[in-house]
Amino acid sequence: MSHPHTSHPQTSPPYDHELQVLDPATEEVVATVPAASAQDVADAVGRAAKAQVRWAALAPADRARLLRRFAAVVDGHIEELARLEVREAGHTLGNARWEAGNVRDLLDYAAGGVERLTGRQIPVAGGLDITLLEPLGVVGVIAPWNFPLPIAAWGTAPALAAGNAVILKPAETTPLTALRVAELALEAGLPEHLFQVLPGAGPVAGAALVEHPGVAKIVFTGSTAVGKQVLAKGSALLKRVTLELGGKSPNIVFADADIEAAAAAAPMSFLDNSGQDCCARTRILVQRSVHDRFLELLAPAVESVVVGDPSDERTQMGPLISRSQLERVRSYVDADAPGIRGKAPEGPGFWFPPTVLTGVDPDARVAVEEVFGPVAVVLPFDDEADAIRLANATDYGLSGSIWTRDIGRALRVSQAVRAGNLSVNSHSSVRYWTPFGGFKQSGIGRELGPDALTAFTETKNVFISTEGPAQ
Numbered sequence: 001m002s003h004p005h006t007s008h009p010q011t012s013p014p015y016d017h018e019l020q021v022l023d024p025a026t027e028e029v030v031a032t033v034p035a036a037s038a039q040d041v042a043d044a045v046g047r048a049a050k051a052q053v054r055w056a057a058l059a060p061a062d063r064a065r066l067l068r069r070f071a072a073v074v075d076g077h078i079e080e081l082a083r084l085e086v087r088e089a090g091h092t093l094g095n096a097r098w099e100a101g102n103v104r105d106l107l108d109y110a111a112g113g114v115e116r117l118t119g120r121q122i123p124v125a126g127g128l129d130i131t132l133l134e135p136l137g138v139v140g141v142i143a144p145w146n147f148p149l150p151i152a153a154w155g156t157a158p159a160l161a162a163g164n165a166v167i168l169k170p171a172e173t174t175p176l177t178a179l180r181v182a183e184l185a186l187e188a189g190l191p192e193h194l195f196q197v198l199p200g201a202g203p204v205a206g207a208a209l210v211e212h213p214g215v216a217k218i219v220f221t222g223s224t225a226v227g228k229q230v231l232a233k234g235s236a237l238l239k240r241v242t243l244e245l246g247g248k249s250p251n252i253v254f255a256d257a258d259i260e261a262a263a264a265a266a267p268m269s270f271l272d273n274s275g276q277d278c279c280a281r282t283r284i285l286v287q288r289s290v291h292d293r294f295l296e297l298l299a300p301a302v303e304s305v306v307v308g309d310p311s312d313e314r315t316q317m318g319p320l321i322s323r324s325q326l327e328r329v330r331s332y333v334d335a336d337a338p339g340i341r342g343k344a345p346e347g348p349g350f351w352f353p354p355t356v357l358t359g360v361d362p363d364a365r366v367a368v369e370e371v372f373g374p375v376a377v378v379l380p381f382d383d384e385a386d387a388i389r390l391a392n393a394t395d396y397g398l399s400g401s402i403w404t405r406d407i408g409r410a411l412r413v414s415q416a417v418r419a420g421n422l423s424v425n426s427h428s429s430v431r432y433w434t435p436f437g438g439f440k441q442s443g444i445g446r447e448l449g450p451d452a453l454t455a456f457t458e459t460k461n462v463f464i465s466t467e468g469p470a471q
Ligand code: NAD
Pocket: 142, 143, 144, 145, 146, 147, 151, 169, 170, 171, 172, 200, 201, 202, 203, 204, 205, 206, 207, 210, 221, 222, 223, 224, 226, 227, 229, 230, 243, 244, 245, 246, 247, 277, 278, 370, 372, 398, 438, 442, 443
Protein backbone atom coordinates (compact mmCIF):
# COMPACT_ATOMS: atom_id res chain seq x y z
CA MET A 1 0.00 0.00 0.00
CA SER A 2 1.39 3.43 0.90
CA HIS A 3 5.02 4.19 1.66
CA PRO A 4 5.34 6.35 4.74
CA HIS A 5 8.23 8.80 4.57
CA THR A 6 9.08 12.19 5.91
CA SER A 7 9.53 14.72 3.13
CA HIS A 8 8.52 18.36 3.45
CA PRO A 9 4.83 19.00 3.80
CA GLN A 10 2.93 20.33 0.86
CA THR A 11 -0.46 21.97 0.95
CA SER A 12 -1.38 21.49 -2.73
CA PRO A 13 -0.65 17.85 -3.45
CA PRO A 14 0.28 17.00 -7.06
CA TYR A 15 -2.91 15.03 -7.60
CA ASP A 16 -2.17 14.03 -11.20
CA HIS A 17 0.37 11.31 -10.38
CA GLU A 18 0.38 10.86 -6.66
CA LEU A 19 -1.55 11.85 -3.59
CA GLN A 20 0.22 13.20 -0.58
CA VAL A 21 -1.49 12.37 2.70
CA LEU A 22 -0.91 14.89 5.50
CA ASP A 23 -1.58 14.46 9.21
CA PRO A 24 -4.02 17.37 9.76
CA ALA A 25 -2.95 17.73 13.39
CA THR A 26 0.75 18.27 12.58
CA GLU A 27 0.95 18.89 8.80
CA GLU A 28 3.53 16.07 8.56
CA VAL A 29 3.46 13.87 5.47
CA VAL A 30 2.04 10.48 6.44
CA ALA A 31 2.35 8.79 3.04
CA THR A 32 2.30 9.25 -0.69
CA VAL A 33 0.07 7.07 -2.82
CA PRO A 34 -0.03 6.69 -6.62
CA ALA A 35 -3.05 8.36 -8.22
CA ALA A 36 -5.13 6.30 -10.65
CA SER A 37 -5.46 7.49 -14.25
CA ALA A 38 -8.54 7.09 -16.44
CA GLN A 39 -6.81 4.07 -18.01
CA ASP A 40 -6.28 2.52 -14.56
CA VAL A 41 -10.00 2.91 -13.95
CA ALA A 42 -10.88 1.29 -17.27
CA ASP A 43 -8.55 -1.64 -16.51
CA ALA A 44 -10.08 -2.05 -13.07
CA VAL A 45 -13.60 -2.08 -14.53
CA GLY A 46 -12.58 -4.89 -16.90
CA ARG A 47 -11.19 -6.97 -14.03
CA ALA A 48 -14.17 -6.22 -11.82
CA ALA A 49 -16.67 -7.29 -14.48
CA LYS A 50 -15.08 -10.75 -14.68
CA ALA A 51 -14.87 -11.12 -10.90
CA GLN A 52 -18.52 -10.07 -10.56
CA VAL A 53 -19.82 -12.86 -12.79
CA ARG A 54 -18.04 -15.48 -10.68
CA TRP A 55 -19.15 -13.83 -7.42
CA ALA A 56 -22.82 -13.71 -8.43
CA ALA A 57 -22.66 -17.40 -9.39
CA LEU A 58 -21.52 -18.45 -5.89
CA ALA A 59 -24.12 -20.03 -3.60
CA PRO A 60 -25.72 -17.35 -1.41
CA ALA A 61 -24.50 -19.05 1.76
CA ASP A 62 -20.92 -18.95 0.47
CA ARG A 63 -21.12 -15.25 -0.38
CA ALA A 64 -22.60 -14.57 3.06
CA ARG A 65 -19.87 -16.62 4.75
CA LEU A 66 -17.11 -14.71 2.94
CA LEU A 67 -18.62 -11.35 3.91
CA ARG A 68 -18.90 -12.49 7.54
CA ARG A 69 -15.25 -13.50 7.41
CA PHE A 70 -14.40 -10.08 5.96
CA ALA A 71 -16.23 -8.51 8.92
CA ALA A 72 -14.28 -10.71 11.33
CA VAL A 73 -10.93 -9.74 9.79
CA VAL A 74 -11.88 -6.04 10.01
CA ASP A 75 -12.84 -6.67 13.64
CA GLY A 76 -9.34 -7.98 14.28
CA HIS A 77 -7.87 -4.74 12.89
CA ILE A 78 -10.12 -2.11 14.52
CA GLU A 79 -7.31 -0.49 16.47
CA GLU A 80 -4.97 -0.39 13.45
CA LEU A 81 -7.65 1.10 11.19
CA ALA A 82 -8.65 3.60 13.87
CA ARG A 83 -5.06 4.78 14.36
CA LEU A 84 -4.68 5.18 10.60
CA GLU A 85 -7.91 7.20 10.48
CA VAL A 86 -6.59 9.45 13.26
CA ARG A 87 -3.38 10.01 11.28
CA GLU A 88 -4.88 10.72 7.88
CA ALA A 89 -8.15 12.43 8.84
CA GLY A 90 -7.48 13.91 12.30
CA HIS A 91 -10.48 12.13 13.81
CA THR A 92 -10.51 11.68 17.55
CA LEU A 93 -9.45 8.19 18.58
CA GLY A 94 -12.86 7.42 20.10
CA ASN A 95 -14.64 8.40 16.90
CA ALA A 96 -12.15 6.52 14.73
CA ARG A 97 -12.65 3.32 16.75
CA TRP A 98 -16.40 3.66 16.31
CA GLU A 99 -15.94 4.25 12.57
CA ALA A 100 -13.77 1.16 12.09
CA GLY A 101 -16.33 -0.85 14.08
CA ASN A 102 -19.05 0.54 11.83
CA VAL A 103 -17.32 -1.04 8.81
CA ARG A 104 -17.42 -4.42 10.57
CA ASP A 105 -21.10 -3.94 11.47
CA LEU A 106 -22.06 -2.89 7.93
CA LEU A 107 -20.41 -6.02 6.53
CA ASP A 108 -22.11 -8.25 9.12
CA TYR A 109 -25.51 -6.66 8.48
CA ALA A 110 -25.13 -6.95 4.70
CA ALA A 111 -23.97 -10.57 5.03
CA GLY A 112 -27.25 -11.31 6.81
CA GLY A 113 -29.11 -9.99 3.78
CA VAL A 114 -27.60 -12.25 1.14
CA GLU A 115 -29.95 -15.15 1.90
CA ARG A 116 -32.91 -12.82 2.54
CA LEU A 117 -32.78 -10.95 -0.78
CA THR A 118 -36.10 -12.33 -1.89
CA GLY A 119 -38.27 -11.39 -4.87
CA ARG A 120 -42.06 -11.62 -4.93
CA GLN A 121 -44.74 -13.87 -6.30
CA ILE A 122 -47.61 -11.87 -7.79
CA PRO A 123 -51.03 -13.40 -8.53
CA VAL A 124 -51.78 -13.62 -12.27
CA ALA A 125 -54.15 -15.65 -14.43
CA GLY A 126 -52.80 -18.53 -16.49
CA GLY A 127 -49.47 -18.94 -14.79
CA LEU A 128 -47.03 -17.81 -12.18
CA ASP A 129 -45.42 -14.39 -11.93
CA ILE A 130 -42.22 -13.93 -9.97
CA THR A 131 -39.68 -11.16 -9.58
CA LEU A 132 -35.94 -11.77 -9.53
CA LEU A 133 -33.55 -9.31 -7.86
CA GLU A 134 -30.42 -9.46 -9.97
CA PRO A 135 -27.11 -7.71 -9.29
CA LEU A 136 -26.36 -4.58 -11.32
CA GLY A 137 -22.78 -5.58 -12.20
CA VAL A 138 -19.92 -3.22 -11.35
CA VAL A 139 -20.71 -0.46 -8.84
CA GLY A 140 -18.58 2.67 -8.39
CA VAL A 141 -18.42 4.18 -4.91
CA ILE A 142 -17.03 7.73 -4.67
CA ALA A 143 -16.36 8.70 -1.07
CA PRO A 144 -15.59 12.01 0.69
CA TRP A 145 -12.86 12.67 3.23
CA ASN A 146 -15.02 13.49 6.22
CA PHE A 147 -15.92 9.89 7.17
CA PRO A 148 -13.58 7.84 4.96
CA LEU A 149 -14.23 4.44 6.56
CA PRO A 150 -17.99 4.35 7.21
CA ILE A 151 -19.12 6.07 4.03
CA ALA A 152 -16.96 3.81 1.85
CA ALA A 153 -18.59 0.83 3.56
CA TRP A 154 -22.18 2.19 3.29
CA GLY A 155 -22.06 1.56 -0.44
CA THR A 156 -19.55 -1.28 -0.61
CA ALA A 157 -21.06 -3.76 1.89
CA PRO A 158 -24.63 -3.96 0.48
CA ALA A 159 -23.37 -3.80 -3.12
CA LEU A 160 -21.13 -6.84 -2.57
CA ALA A 161 -23.87 -8.66 -0.65
CA ALA A 162 -26.28 -8.19 -3.56
CA GLY A 163 -23.79 -9.85 -5.91
CA ASN A 164 -21.98 -6.85 -7.40
CA ALA A 165 -18.30 -5.98 -7.75
CA VAL A 166 -17.18 -2.63 -6.28
CA ILE A 167 -14.60 -0.06 -7.31
CA LEU A 168 -14.09 2.47 -4.54
CA LYS A 169 -12.51 5.87 -5.15
CA PRO A 170 -11.65 7.44 -1.81
CA ALA A 171 -11.14 11.18 -1.41
CA GLU A 172 -7.74 12.62 -2.39
CA THR A 173 -6.79 13.44 1.21
CA THR A 174 -7.87 10.15 2.83
CA PRO A 175 -7.00 7.05 0.77
CA LEU A 176 -5.09 5.04 3.41
CA THR A 177 -7.84 3.32 5.41
CA ALA A 178 -9.67 2.34 2.21
CA LEU A 179 -6.50 0.76 0.81
CA ARG A 180 -6.01 -1.16 4.05
CA VAL A 181 -9.62 -2.41 4.05
CA ALA A 182 -9.11 -3.74 0.50
CA GLU A 183 -6.08 -5.70 1.74
CA LEU A 184 -8.20 -7.11 4.58
CA ALA A 185 -10.83 -8.21 2.05
CA LEU A 186 -8.24 -10.35 0.28
CA GLU A 187 -6.98 -11.66 3.60
CA ALA A 188 -10.55 -12.73 4.39
CA GLY A 189 -10.72 -14.68 1.13
CA LEU A 190 -12.81 -12.37 -1.03
CA PRO A 191 -12.02 -13.04 -4.70
CA GLU A 192 -9.34 -10.90 -6.30
CA HIS A 193 -10.63 -7.81 -8.16
CA LEU A 194 -14.10 -8.06 -6.62
CA PHE A 195 -13.43 -5.06 -4.39
CA GLN A 196 -10.80 -2.66 -5.74
CA VAL A 197 -9.73 0.66 -4.25
CA LEU A 198 -8.43 3.26 -6.68
CA PRO A 199 -7.19 6.45 -5.03
CA GLY A 200 -7.07 9.37 -7.42
CA ALA A 201 -8.16 12.87 -8.29
CA GLY A 202 -11.91 13.44 -8.46
CA PRO A 203 -11.90 15.02 -11.93
CA VAL A 204 -9.65 12.18 -13.23
CA ALA A 205 -10.35 8.84 -11.52
CA GLY A 206 -13.77 9.84 -10.14
CA ALA A 207 -14.94 11.23 -13.47
CA ALA A 208 -13.61 8.14 -15.30
CA LEU A 209 -15.72 5.89 -13.08
CA VAL A 210 -18.81 8.02 -13.72
CA GLU A 211 -18.23 8.05 -17.48
CA HIS A 212 -17.33 4.37 -17.92
CA PRO A 213 -20.18 2.46 -19.58
CA GLY A 214 -19.17 -0.70 -17.71
CA VAL A 215 -20.07 0.83 -14.34
CA ALA A 216 -23.79 0.30 -13.72
CA LYS A 217 -24.27 2.48 -10.66
CA ILE A 218 -22.47 5.32 -8.92
CA VAL A 219 -22.87 5.84 -5.19
CA PHE A 220 -21.61 9.36 -4.63
CA THR A 221 -21.16 11.09 -1.28
CA GLY A 222 -19.76 14.58 -1.30
CA SER A 223 -20.59 18.17 -2.11
CA THR A 224 -23.81 19.19 -3.83
CA ALA A 225 -21.87 20.93 -6.63
CA VAL A 226 -19.88 17.81 -7.60
CA GLY A 227 -22.91 15.58 -7.02
CA LYS A 228 -24.85 17.51 -9.66
CA GLN A 229 -22.03 16.96 -12.18
CA VAL A 230 -21.97 13.26 -11.36
CA LEU A 231 -25.73 13.03 -11.89
CA ALA A 232 -25.57 14.90 -15.20
CA LYS A 233 -22.75 12.76 -16.58
CA GLY A 234 -24.20 9.53 -15.22
CA SER A 235 -27.64 10.25 -16.64
CA ALA A 236 -26.19 10.54 -20.15
CA LEU A 237 -25.50 6.79 -19.82
CA LEU A 238 -28.75 6.15 -17.89
CA LYS A 239 -26.57 5.08 -15.01
CA ARG A 240 -28.15 4.49 -11.60
CA VAL A 241 -26.92 7.30 -9.35
CA THR A 242 -27.32 7.75 -5.60
CA LEU A 243 -26.29 11.12 -4.16
CA GLU A 244 -25.60 11.84 -0.49
CA LEU A 245 -24.79 15.56 -0.41
CA GLY A 246 -24.50 18.52 1.91
CA GLY A 247 -26.64 19.77 4.77
CA LYS A 248 -27.47 22.77 6.92
CA SER A 249 -29.48 21.04 9.58
CA PRO A 250 -31.66 22.70 12.22
CA ASN A 251 -31.62 21.95 15.93
CA ILE A 252 -35.04 23.23 17.07
CA VAL A 253 -35.36 23.95 20.79
CA PHE A 254 -38.89 24.69 22.01
CA ALA A 255 -39.54 26.49 25.30
CA ASP A 256 -41.25 23.37 26.72
CA ALA A 257 -38.09 21.25 26.21
CA ASP A 258 -35.65 20.14 28.88
CA ILE A 259 -33.48 23.22 28.24
CA GLU A 260 -30.55 21.92 30.33
CA ALA A 261 -30.44 18.69 28.31
CA ALA A 262 -30.83 20.55 24.99
CA ALA A 263 -27.98 22.96 25.83
CA ALA A 264 -25.73 20.13 27.05
CA ALA A 265 -26.26 18.14 23.85
CA ALA A 266 -26.02 21.02 21.38
CA PRO A 267 -22.21 21.48 21.25
CA MET A 268 -21.26 18.01 20.00
CA SER A 269 -24.17 18.04 17.54
CA PHE A 270 -22.15 20.47 15.42
CA LEU A 271 -18.61 20.02 16.81
CA ASP A 272 -18.31 16.27 16.35
CA ASN A 273 -15.68 15.58 13.67
CA SER A 274 -14.85 19.32 13.87
CA GLY A 275 -18.18 20.07 12.21
CA GLN A 276 -17.15 18.20 9.07
CA ASP A 277 -20.36 16.23 9.21
CA CYS A 278 -23.14 16.42 6.66
CA CYS A 279 -25.65 16.01 9.54
CA ALA A 280 -24.12 18.74 11.75
CA ARG A 281 -26.85 20.72 13.52
CA THR A 282 -25.41 24.11 12.60
CA ARG A 283 -28.61 26.16 12.78
CA ILE A 284 -29.69 26.24 16.41
CA LEU A 285 -33.27 27.58 16.41
CA VAL A 286 -34.38 28.59 19.91
CA GLN A 287 -37.82 29.77 21.01
CA ARG A 288 -37.49 33.42 21.96
CA SER A 289 -38.82 33.00 25.52
CA VAL A 290 -35.92 30.68 26.45
CA HIS A 291 -33.29 32.13 24.08
CA ASP A 292 -31.22 33.96 26.72
CA ARG A 293 -31.40 31.11 29.24
CA PHE A 294 -30.33 28.64 26.53
CA LEU A 295 -27.30 30.78 25.60
CA GLU A 296 -26.29 31.06 29.29
CA LEU A 297 -26.20 27.26 29.45
CA LEU A 298 -24.66 26.80 26.00
CA ALA A 299 -21.64 29.07 26.59
CA PRO A 300 -19.86 26.95 29.25
CA ALA A 301 -20.76 23.76 27.38
CA VAL A 302 -19.06 25.05 24.20
CA GLU A 303 -16.10 26.60 26.03
CA SER A 304 -15.32 23.35 27.86
CA VAL A 305 -15.08 21.15 24.75
CA VAL A 306 -11.57 19.64 24.69
CA VAL A 307 -9.88 20.48 21.37
CA GLY A 308 -6.43 19.07 20.63
CA ASP A 309 -4.33 16.04 19.76
CA PRO A 310 -6.81 13.60 18.24
CA SER A 311 -4.82 10.59 19.42
CA ASP A 312 -5.36 11.63 23.06
CA GLU A 313 -8.31 9.66 24.52
CA ARG A 314 -9.67 12.78 26.29
CA THR A 315 -9.89 14.90 23.14
CA GLN A 316 -13.41 15.68 21.93
CA MET A 317 -12.55 17.66 18.79
CA GLY A 318 -9.54 17.49 16.47
CA PRO A 319 -8.34 19.64 13.56
CA LEU A 320 -9.95 20.35 10.21
CA ILE A 321 -8.85 18.14 7.33
CA SER A 322 -6.69 20.59 5.35
CA ARG A 323 -5.42 24.12 4.99
CA SER A 324 -7.94 24.87 2.26
CA GLN A 325 -10.77 23.70 4.54
CA LEU A 326 -9.40 25.90 7.34
CA GLU A 327 -9.33 28.91 5.03
CA ARG A 328 -12.86 28.16 3.87
CA VAL A 329 -14.15 27.99 7.46
CA ARG A 330 -12.30 31.21 8.39
CA SER A 331 -14.00 33.01 5.51
CA TYR A 332 -17.37 32.58 7.27
CA VAL A 333 -16.42 34.04 10.65
CA ASP A 334 -15.47 37.67 11.36
CA ALA A 335 -13.05 37.85 14.27
CA ASP A 336 -15.27 40.41 16.06
CA ALA A 337 -18.65 38.76 15.35
CA PRO A 338 -20.65 38.34 18.59
CA GLY A 339 -21.03 34.84 20.01
CA ILE A 340 -19.33 32.06 21.95
CA ARG A 341 -15.77 30.86 21.23
CA GLY A 342 -14.00 27.75 22.50
CA LYS A 343 -10.28 27.11 22.50
CA ALA A 344 -8.04 25.54 19.86
CA PRO A 345 -4.29 24.78 19.76
CA GLU A 346 -1.85 27.22 18.17
CA GLY A 347 0.99 26.21 15.85
CA PRO A 348 1.05 23.56 13.13
CA GLY A 349 -2.16 21.78 12.21
CA PHE A 350 -5.46 22.96 10.78
CA TRP A 351 -7.15 24.24 13.95
CA PHE A 352 -10.33 26.28 14.33
CA PRO A 353 -12.05 26.88 17.67
CA PRO A 354 -15.65 25.87 18.44
CA THR A 355 -17.73 28.90 17.44
CA VAL A 356 -21.37 29.87 17.97
CA LEU A 357 -22.51 33.11 16.37
CA THR A 358 -25.44 35.09 17.79
CA GLY A 359 -27.37 38.04 16.39
CA VAL A 360 -26.92 36.66 12.86
CA ASP A 361 -29.16 37.69 9.97
CA PRO A 362 -31.01 34.47 8.91
CA ASP A 363 -30.01 35.26 5.30
CA ALA A 364 -26.30 35.73 6.08
CA ARG A 365 -23.88 33.39 4.28
CA VAL A 366 -22.92 31.66 7.52
CA ALA A 367 -26.60 30.96 8.30
CA VAL A 368 -27.40 29.61 4.85
CA GLU A 369 -24.33 27.81 3.42
CA GLU A 370 -22.75 24.59 4.63
CA VAL A 371 -19.58 25.73 6.45
CA PHE A 372 -18.30 22.20 7.16
CA GLY A 373 -16.42 23.38 10.23
CA PRO A 374 -17.08 23.88 13.97
CA VAL A 375 -19.39 26.85 13.44
CA ALA A 376 -23.09 27.20 14.33
CA VAL A 377 -25.53 30.10 14.43
CA VAL A 378 -28.32 30.68 16.95
CA LEU A 379 -31.55 32.07 15.51
CA PRO A 380 -34.59 32.91 17.68
CA PHE A 381 -38.16 31.97 16.68
CA ASP A 382 -41.60 32.91 18.01
CA ASP A 383 -43.89 29.89 17.73
CA GLU A 384 -44.21 26.44 16.13
CA ALA A 385 -45.13 27.81 12.70
CA ASP A 386 -42.17 30.19 12.79
CA ALA A 387 -39.83 27.33 13.81
CA ILE A 388 -41.02 25.18 10.90
CA ARG A 389 -40.66 28.09 8.47
CA LEU A 390 -37.06 28.76 9.62
CA ALA A 391 -36.15 25.06 9.67
CA ASN A 392 -37.30 24.71 6.07
CA ALA A 393 -35.71 27.98 4.90
CA THR A 394 -32.75 26.14 3.38
CA ASP A 395 -31.99 24.45 0.07
CA TYR A 396 -30.80 21.41 2.03
CA GLY A 397 -32.85 18.72 3.76
CA LEU A 398 -30.63 16.12 5.36
CA SER A 399 -31.11 16.02 9.14
CA GLY A 400 -32.56 17.86 12.08
CA SER A 401 -33.41 17.65 15.77
CA ILE A 402 -36.51 18.67 17.69
CA TRP A 403 -36.37 19.30 21.43
CA THR A 404 -39.78 19.35 23.14
CA ARG A 405 -41.69 17.51 25.90
CA ASP A 406 -44.94 17.70 23.87
CA ILE A 407 -45.36 14.46 21.90
CA GLY A 408 -47.97 15.98 19.59
CA ARG A 409 -45.63 18.83 18.72
CA ALA A 410 -42.73 16.41 18.20
CA LEU A 411 -44.79 14.49 15.66
CA ARG A 412 -46.26 17.58 13.94
CA VAL A 413 -42.84 19.17 13.52
CA SER A 414 -41.27 15.85 12.40
CA GLN A 415 -43.89 15.69 9.66
CA ALA A 416 -43.45 19.34 8.66
CA VAL A 417 -39.64 19.53 8.44
CA ARG A 418 -38.49 18.61 4.93
CA ALA A 419 -35.46 16.47 5.77
CA GLY A 420 -34.58 12.79 5.55
CA ASN A 421 -33.32 12.09 9.07
CA LEU A 422 -34.84 13.62 12.17
CA SER A 423 -34.39 12.93 15.86
CA VAL A 424 -36.49 14.03 18.81
CA ASN A 425 -34.73 14.94 22.07
CA SER A 426 -31.57 13.47 20.59
CA HIS A 427 -29.10 14.19 17.81
CA SER A 428 -28.59 10.68 16.56
CA SER A 429 -29.26 10.24 12.87
CA VAL A 430 -27.19 7.43 11.39
CA ARG A 431 -27.64 3.74 12.17
CA TYR A 432 -26.63 1.10 9.67
CA TRP A 433 -29.99 -0.65 9.98
CA THR A 434 -32.20 2.43 9.41
CA PRO A 435 -32.52 4.31 6.10
CA PHE A 436 -30.48 7.44 5.51
CA GLY A 437 -30.59 10.10 2.81
CA GLY A 438 -31.55 13.63 1.92
CA PHE A 439 -34.50 15.69 0.68
CA LYS A 440 -34.07 18.66 -1.67
CA GLN A 441 -30.42 19.58 -2.44
CA SER A 442 -29.16 17.01 0.09
CA GLY A 443 -29.42 14.12 -2.30
CA ILE A 444 -31.26 11.43 -4.20
CA GLY A 445 -31.90 7.90 -3.00
CA ARG A 446 -31.46 6.20 0.34
CA GLU A 447 -28.66 4.14 1.81
CA LEU A 448 -28.42 1.80 4.81
CA GLY A 449 -31.47 0.20 6.42
CA PRO A 450 -33.51 -2.86 5.50
CA ASP A 451 -33.65 -1.97 1.78
CA ALA A 452 -29.92 -1.32 1.33
CA LEU A 453 -29.28 -4.45 -0.75
CA THR A 454 -32.31 -3.94 -2.99
CA ALA A 455 -30.82 -0.62 -4.12
CA PHE A 456 -28.01 -2.62 -5.75
CA THR A 457 -30.30 -4.85 -7.81
CA GLU A 458 -32.41 -4.72 -10.94
CA THR A 459 -35.90 -6.18 -10.64
CA LYS A 460 -36.73 -8.65 -13.36
CA ASN A 461 -40.30 -9.85 -13.79
CA VAL A 462 -40.81 -13.39 -15.11
CA PHE A 463 -44.20 -14.82 -16.15
CA ILE A 464 -44.39 -18.59 -16.50
CA SER A 465 -47.44 -19.87 -18.31
CA THR A 466 -49.18 -22.88 -16.81
CA GLU A 467 -51.34 -23.37 -19.94
CA GLY A 468 -50.48 -26.53 -21.80
CA PRO A 469 -49.13 -26.26 -25.34
CA ALA A 470 -51.77 -25.24 -27.89
CA GLN A 471 -53.63 -28.36 -29.20
P1 NAD B 1 -16.30 16.65 -2.89
O1 NAD B 1 -17.59 16.72 -3.62
O2 NAD B 1 -15.27 17.64 -3.17
O3 NAD B 1 -15.60 15.23 -3.11
C1 NAD B 1 -16.27 14.02 -2.86
C2 NAD B 1 -15.65 12.93 -3.72
O4 NAD B 1 -15.92 13.23 -5.09
C3 NAD B 1 -14.13 12.83 -3.60
O5 NAD B 1 -13.75 11.47 -3.65
C4 NAD B 1 -13.64 13.57 -4.84
O6 NAD B 1 -12.39 13.14 -5.28
C5 NAD B 1 -14.72 13.18 -5.83
N1 NAD B 1 -14.83 14.08 -6.99
C6 NAD B 1 -14.47 15.38 -7.09
N2 NAD B 1 -14.71 15.85 -8.32
C7 NAD B 1 -15.23 14.83 -9.04
C8 NAD B 1 -15.71 14.70 -10.36
N3 NAD B 1 -15.66 15.70 -11.23
N4 NAD B 1 -16.20 13.50 -10.75
C9 NAD B 1 -16.26 12.46 -9.89
N5 NAD B 1 -15.83 12.52 -8.62
C10 NAD B 1 -15.32 13.69 -8.18
O7 NAD B 1 -16.73 16.64 -1.36
P2 NAD B 1 -15.79 16.63 -0.10
O8 NAD B 1 -15.31 18.00 0.12
O9 NAD B 1 -14.79 15.52 -0.18
O10 NAD B 1 -16.83 16.17 1.04
C11 NAD B 1 -17.55 17.10 1.76
C12 NAD B 1 -19.00 17.12 1.30
O11 NAD B 1 -19.58 15.82 1.43
C13 NAD B 1 -19.85 18.02 2.13
O12 NAD B 1 -20.67 18.82 1.32
C14 NAD B 1 -20.69 17.06 2.94
O13 NAD B 1 -21.90 17.57 3.39
C15 NAD B 1 -20.86 15.94 2.02
N6 NAD B 1 -21.22 14.71 2.73
C16 NAD B 1 -22.49 14.21 2.61
C17 NAD B 1 -22.86 13.07 3.31
C18 NAD B 1 -24.23 12.49 3.18
O14 NAD B 1 -24.40 11.34 3.49
N7 NAD B 1 -25.22 13.23 2.73
C19 NAD B 1 -21.94 12.43 4.13
C20 NAD B 1 -20.67 12.98 4.23
C21 NAD B 1 -20.32 14.12 3.51
